[in-house]
Amino acid sequence: MKSVLVRLEAPVDAARRLLTPYRAVLCGLVVLAVAAFVVSAVDAEFGYRPADLAVWLVVAVVAGFVSSYAIAAVLRVPPNSDSWLITALILFFVLPGGSEDTAVATVATGAVIASASKFLVAWRRRLIVNPAVAGAVGCYALAYAGVGQVDFPFWWVAAEPMLIPMIVVGALVVTLIRDWQLVTVFVVASLVTIGVVELVRGGQDLRTWIVSSPMLFVAAIMLPEPLTSPATRLHRLIYAALVGVLMHCQYTVEVTDSYTLAFVPEVALLVGCSYAFVVRLATRTARRVRLDVTAEPLAENTYALHGEPAGGAPAFRAGQWSSVSVPRWRAPVWVGSRRVFSFVSAPKGTPVEFGFTVSGEPSAFKAALLDGRARRVWVDEIGGDFVLPRGFPSTGQVVLLASGIGITPFVSMVRSLAGADLSRLTLVHVLRSPQRAVYEAEFEQARSAGAQVVTVVGPELADGIDDPGRLAELVGPLGAGDRGEEPVHYYVSGAPVFVERTTATVRRFDAATRLRPWRIHTDSFAGY
Known part of the structure; x- marks a missing residue:
């Protein structure tokens, strides 16, 4: 069974080494677009023909590219690679579909608004709102006001024939970007909200909700956008639940006698982005x-x-x-x-x-x-949540296990503890060759402060510590709980294969971590 899992994981690990999260999303959108063209060509009941999709796609890409680079040139700020194309492809799936007369104008308008938002809706050069969300909300507002030929976002990606391609592509993208926790919380919050709405109002079964809602597209493609979502676990989970509830609650807010705000998907995502921005302000990470x-x-x-x-x-x-x-x-x-x-x-x-x-x-x-x-x-x-437990080094024990360049966060930790008693700290650094030894001065300072520091050269260990006995030799009695009932926290950092194998060994080495999984902290270095 283990060998089968390794063979199944191998292509995923290879893809992660080649693809950044942005590229993974971009590839997913391209595959989804190809699937949409196939569906439109073979399914006579699908509402859109290939010619319609082609026009929308060209308009979204051209308008996104031209507006992004034109605004960037005026402001003399080069745009980031891939970002404009990801935004254009998202808007291709979100904006058109309501009317042939308004589709092109809606896509072009949304693309320009999205491009402008990257530079204008910002705090100290930092994005506040996901550009695709800004484009969709902008079209929503213009359509509500009856401006020009702009229509409401139609979210045609939620069509029933697109469900299977969306499930497959979404699962692959989320696996590659390692964000299943965020997506799971969002989906669960969405389903619970749908259940409550059905109990209170009725009218639709669960299948209709899932087929007609862009829940899966939002979950896999839009929700994980890193620059406009929270960057620590607790706030990310709150963010996911918040968007999931608002997106499916079917609640409206009467702003004035003539204006009512409905929590359509783009508005729910806007609220989520706003929550993330408040979190960044509170943690002083809002500026670029x-x-x-x-x-x-x-x-x-x-x-x-x-x-x-x-x-x-x-x-x-x-x-x-x-x-x-x-x-x-x-x-x-x-x-x-x-x-x-x-x-x-x-x-x-x-x-x-x-x-x-x-x-x-x-x-x-x-x-x-x-x-x-x-x-x-x-x-x-x-x-990131890869930080030392509160109260350390006064209480508790910490074991740091790193392979190769995975040592970098541990060097920051050691430097931050300068002048403290480090007798409760154990650090193990695994190297493929002695020529790759780094930060030896910091390790020596840690030793002089009482830490147990072990540097081991072993190519066979650089891909993961598989043997609990070998791990016990490396960490010594401190890691095994020599201080009685004091909790031991394990931090594992390095290439994904090292992290996965070593983490599994830690669970066998210290049985307490099986019941208290939060005592194991991991940080994977993709290496692209």
Whole structure:
């Protein structure tokens, strides 16, 4: 059974190494568009012909591209790669469909509004609203006001013949971007709300709700958008539940005698984006931080990226990650302009530091950092729950297990604990070769503060620690609960295969984690 699961997971892991989350969503939208054309060609009862879809698609893509780059040129801010195309494809599925006379105008208007929102509906250069949501809400408002030939968003992607393609594509996308928890909470909240509405009002069965609602499209494609959704687990789950409830509650708010606000999908998503923005304001992560950067080698195929922040260092907790972007004019599609790096520097410290590795030919993003072409980057987003438990190092025990560049969040943690007693800390760093040893000065300081630090060279361990006995040798008595009833928290960081295998071994090594799974924290490095 285990070998079968490994074989099934292999292509998914390979795809994750090749595709950033943005590219995974882009590929999913392209496949869904192809499926829509197939359905329209073979299903005589489908409401739209291939010619209709082709016109809408061309208008969405052309209007999105031209407006994005025109507004960016006026403001002298290069747009991010792939973002404009993802927005255009989403609007292709959301906006047209109500009337042949208004479809083209609606798509074009929505695309322009979406492009403008990226630059104008922002807080200190940071997005507030998902651009696709902004485009849909803009069309909703214009249609409500009776302006021009703009119609209400029709969400034709929720047509019954599109259900199976949406399930397949959605499941693949969510698997690739690792966001099943968010999607599950949203779907459960949606189904519970649908059940309550049916009990109170009746009129439709569950199948009709699922077929006619864009629930699956919203869940897989729109809800996980990283820059306009919360970046920590609790707030992400609240966000998912909030959107799920509002989207299906069929509740209206009377604003004035002549205006009533209905919680249609785009309005529900707008409320969700607003909640995420309030969370970012409260956690001081709402602004986009510019860094003037230089890269230098640390070890074999391993580099440090140092950045001097403009306007103050970004606010983060040790162990968190950052989405770093390098927008470029000449990379409209597929040349990724964003990467996720864990902070290496301590909170509030300058310069801000990240670490990354290069295996084989570097990506265009990393190549630009290494050869100096990218001297300015942007911290777009900060998040993650991979942080030390509250009260540590005064109480509790912590075991840090890293492979390769997975050590970076642990270096930030160690630096943040400078001057503290680290006798409750165990750190294990697994290397493929001794030439890849990094941050030895920080490890020595941790040892002098009482931490147990183990560096082991073992190619067979770099892909995961499979043997509980070997894990016991590495972590020693502290990790096994030497301090009586004090809880032990395990942090596992590295490539996905290392994280998955080592996490499974931790559960066998420490039986308490089976009943208390929250004591195991993981951070996977995709490596793209």
